[in-house]
Amino acid sequence: MTDPLNPSYYAATALERQSRNEIRGETRCDVAVIGGGFTGLSAALACAERGFSVVLVEADHIGFGASGRNGGQLIPGLRWTASELEAEFGAERADALFDLCWRDNRVKARIAKHGIDCDLKTGHLEAAWTPADFGNMRQEADYLARRFGYRSEIVEKADLARHIATPLYHGGVYDRHGGHFHPLNYALGLAEAAESAGVEIWESQRARGIDQRAHGLRISTDGTGIDARYVIDATDSWIGEVEPDLGRYTVPIMNYNIATAPLAIADDLLPSDAAVADSRFVLNYFRLSADKRLIFGGGERYSQTPPRDIAAFVRPFMADVFPQIADAPIDYGWGGAVAVTMNRLPHIGRRGNMFFAHGFSGHGALITTLAGELIAEAMAETAERFDVLASLPSRPFPGGKWLRRPLATLGLLWYALRDRLG
Known part of the structure; x- marks a missing residue:
């Protein structure tokens, strides 16, 4: 389909794409995956590596959704800080979550293993919007170093010019474990690796539903049907179209x-070539591309209707910073939907032989690859690490089908207003 939100820099600079529209009719396999983003591709690849036969279906093309159009920022961890996780869940679960979500960089490992050409760069800076934010960042960095031996660099306001040429922020924390990349090329590289491992990928095939059968599950698509022992729903923002009940957990x-x-002057703007995200609820995030463009994300809209001119919408946020x-x-302007949960933690789990992972809440470039690989581990009957993420709390948004989004929007607008008030 033609997508008016995606005349993106990534699409314009993507590696050569293969045509994957051939369908072989009624199909049977061990694992059927729905969704050609990071989660689905990494799950399909990891399942094939374990000897499963795998078919992946994608409604449009590989990397069509958030995986192919996000800011390209690789930020270790979750939307909750490690100290918040320990305060809420206790030391043992915090240890397990930290090992998975901070230490285990599966994206970097996949890029190295498969030689994926995706402009991977090192370094991420979290910039403090207020002095209070900087105080919280310093406290968290000290906690990470003391509790986990995880070292990051506290950057005082006077030293920020080593990373970013703006007086707007009050300090920050530089994390060498983070970084940035070309997300669409990473997705395309995962797809090539998956096919090399034996995965069949069908593009332009929308899944219409998942049905229980006597000997497994069946996915009905636009053109055929797939019978499988296991199904992985990795459709994220579109999960409600396949599993309406799961759609209640995100907006x-x-x-x-x-x-x-x-x-x-690109190198003057960001001298350390780090990706940057600030601490506001409606955050700015930005980085340099390989060809010295500034890629800048700013502002959010809670309506599905995009602004008439995306470049004009985002430019004022860029001008405030630089x-x-x-x-x-501005050569490119694009957008897309981010699936957000009530508590901003991902919603991952299983229902019988159907696995799902969604709601990464804008923090998914690293965790999605991990989630896909943990699903494959669970299918191979090693579910301990999968259970760590699947045990994260989740609940549906209130309001039912018609009121869920308006009620969520009111809450999000309140937090956005707090940014403006200070």
Whole structure:
């Protein structure tokens, strides 16, 4: 399908894509995967590596959703800090979550193993919007070092110019374990690796539902049907179209990005070439591309209707951070939906032989690959690590089919207002 939200820099600079539209009719396999993003691709690849026969169906093309159009920021951890996780769940579960979500960088491992060309770069800076935010960051960095031996660099306001050329922030924390990449090329690289491992990938095949059969599960698609022992639903923002009950656990938030023309002063703007995200609830996040464009995300909309001019919508946020390029040419503007849960933690689990993972809440570029691999582990009857993430609490948004999104929007708007008030 043609997507007006995705005339993106990533699509324009993607590696050569293969055509994967051939369908072989009624099919039987061990594992059927729905969704061609990071979660589905990594799950399919990891299952094939364990000897399962795997078919993956994607309604559009590989990387069509958030996996192929996000900000490209690789941020270790979850939306909750490690100290918040320990306070809520206790030391033992916090240890297990930390080992998975901070230490185990499966994205970096996959890139290295398969030689994926996706402009991987090292370093992520969290920038403090207020002095109080910086105090919280410093406290968390000290906790991570003391509790887990996880070292990051506390950057005082006076030293921020080593990373970012703006006076807007009050300090930050630089994490060398984070980084950034070209997300669509990573997805395409995962797809090639999966096919090399034996996965069949069918594009332009929308899954219409999952049915229980006497000897397994069946996925009905636009053109055929797939009978499988296991099914993995990795459709994230579209999960309600396949499993309506799971759709109650997230609401979509529309997020928008721009890419400038290549900038002569790019290295002056971000001297350490780190990705940056700030601490506001409606955050700014930005980084340099391999060809020295500034890729900038800013602002959110709680309506599914995109702004008439995405570049004009995002430009003021960029100009606030970098007034020196307020009038820079913008070559690309695009957007997409981020599936957000009530508590901003991912919703991962299983229902019989159907596994699912969604609701990564804008923090999914690293955790999605891990989630896919943990699903494969659970299918191979080693579920201990899968259970760590599956045990994270989740509950549906209130309000039912018609009121869920309006009620969630009211809550999100309140937090956005707190940003503006200070």
